[in-house]
Amino acid sequence: MSLFPDDDPILSVSQLTAQIKELLESTLPTVWIVGELSSCKRHSSGHVYLDLKDAQACIKGIIWRSTVHRLASLPEVGTEVIVRGRLNVYPPQGSYSLVIDQIQAKGAGAQDVALRKLKERLAKLGYFAPERKRPLPRFPRRIAIVSSPTGAAIRDMLEILRARWPVAEVWVLGVRVQGPGAPETIADAFALLEKVDGVDVVILGRGGGSSDDLAAFNHESVAHAIFRCRYPVISAVGHEIDVTVADLVADRRALTPSEAAVCATPDRTEILKDLMARQQRMFTLLNSQFLASKQRLVDFAQRRALAMPLERLRERERGLDEWGERMQRAMHRRLEVAQKDVSGLAGHLESLSPLNVLARGYSLTRTLPERHVVRSVMQTEVGAAVEIVVQDGTLAARVEERRAN
Numbered sequence: 001m002s003l004f005p006d007d008d009p010i011l012s013v014s015q016l017t018a019q020i021k022e023l024l025e026s027t028l029p030t031v032w033i034v035g036e037l038s039s040c041k042r043h044s045s046g047h048v049y050l051d052l053k054d055a056q057a058c059i060k061g062i063i064w065r066s067t068v069h070r071l072a073s074l075p076e077v078g079t080e081v082i083v084r085g086r087l088n089v090y091p092p093q094g095s096y097s098l099v100i101d102q103i104q105a106k107g108a109g110a111q112d113v114a115l116r117k118l119k120e121r122l123a124k125l126g127y128f129a130p131e132r133k134r135p136l137p138r139f140p141r142r143i144a145i146v147s148s149p150t151g152a153a154i155r156d157m158l159e160i161l162r163a164r165w166p167v168a169e170v171w172v173l174g175v176r177v178q179g180p181g182a183p184e185t186i187a188d189a190f191a192l193l194e195k196v197d198g199v200d201v202v203i204l205g206r207g208g209g210s211s212d213d214l215a216a217f218n219h220e221s222v223a224h225a226i227f228r229c230r231y232p233v234i235s236a237v238g239h240e241i242d243v244t245v246a247d248l249v250a251d252r253r254a255l256t257p258s259e260a261a262v263c264a265t266p267d268r269t270e271i272l273k274d275l276m277a278r279q280q281r282m283f284t285l286l287n288s289q290f291l292a293s294k295q296r297l298v299d300f301a302q303r304r305a306l307a308m309p310l311e312r313l314r315e316r317e318r319g320l321d322e323w324g325e326r327m328q329r330a331m332h333r334r335l336e337v338a339q340k341d342v343s344g345l346a347g348h349l350e351s352l353s354p355l356n357v358l359a360r361g362y363s364l365t366r367t368l369p370e371r372h373v374v375r376s377v378m379q380t381e382v383g384a385a386v387e388i389v390v391q392d393g394t395l396a397a398r399v400e401e402r403r404a405n
Helices: 013-027 110-124 152-164 182-193 220-228 245-249 257-264 268-301 311-352 354-359
Strands: 031-042 048-053 058-063 080-090 095-105 142-147 169-174 201-206 233-237 364-367 385-390 393-398
Touching: 013 080, 031 058, 058 080, 110 220, 110 245, 142 152, 142 182, 152 169, 152 201, 152 257, 169 182, 182 201, 182 220, 201 257, 220 245, 233 245, 233 257
Parallel strands: 058 095, 142 169, 142 201, 201 233
Antiparallel strands: 031 048, 031 080, 048 058, 080 095, 364 385, 385 393
């Protein structure tokens, strides 16, 4: 009796693991988990590997390097945390883990929860989609800055813009960047920009600060204003560890306002250096082409055809003379042959001429006025006029009688 099933398929380890992977990842695409952070290690690659546990179970987690950069900080080991992620099966080890994209201490306030839900809602609407990000202009002619008109950030940006690209026209739209009413003033500034033509890029900037200081840039109205803006937007809010909703919606994120000014403009010094280098390369290329053309011209001038341009013409003239002489000789020969042929034909024709017969005493009779040769007496009538041709002339006669032989 066979131990193997008759109807059930026999799967390989890889096939079974693939089915488990598809089942888990499709059934639970996104999960929220609460647990204790029992270990946390940052790998040299930048990824973070951690363990979450409770009283009965433990699960491994991974935070990819790209996600780590967006996190303000990681909770300490031993902290109870709430994480969001998706299940991932690693077939080579037959294990599963949680790929985490958000992590925070369980004690986080309602403000953090509301911010998390806002990000999820905006992400579903496509506000953070990479494909909608617009490229920045290479040579902007008009730059609009939405920032506090009295802060250090605006002074830094103006100084950098003046040094890097002084030809650009800079508009400053002063707004409140923190405190009550700040989101509304920022949204109003973007609404004003929608009525203006000719803006190439917009910088939304402020210096760093606490989470409360940056709250205006996590407001939904600001996100909508940036999303609807018809010009590319650079968001420069806070520092590297502070990632706001404005940063995620904007076409480009800068770590600081100074970096935003650098991103928005080319460096005129570098452009001048590049132009000078291109000018030198163009001069070198043109000079080398000139020298090469000059050498080719010298080579052509030294060729025999150019040094003695009439030599081949003279050869052709001599050839024509020779051909002329040959044609004349050929024509003379053909003319002589033709003359001989004509003489022969003339002699033959002379021998056949009836005039030679007349010279031997014969005559030729012709009817008048038709001048038909009379070969029979039946051709004439009695009394008809005829002409008799003899060797030295003609005789006019008339038929007196017809007698047939």
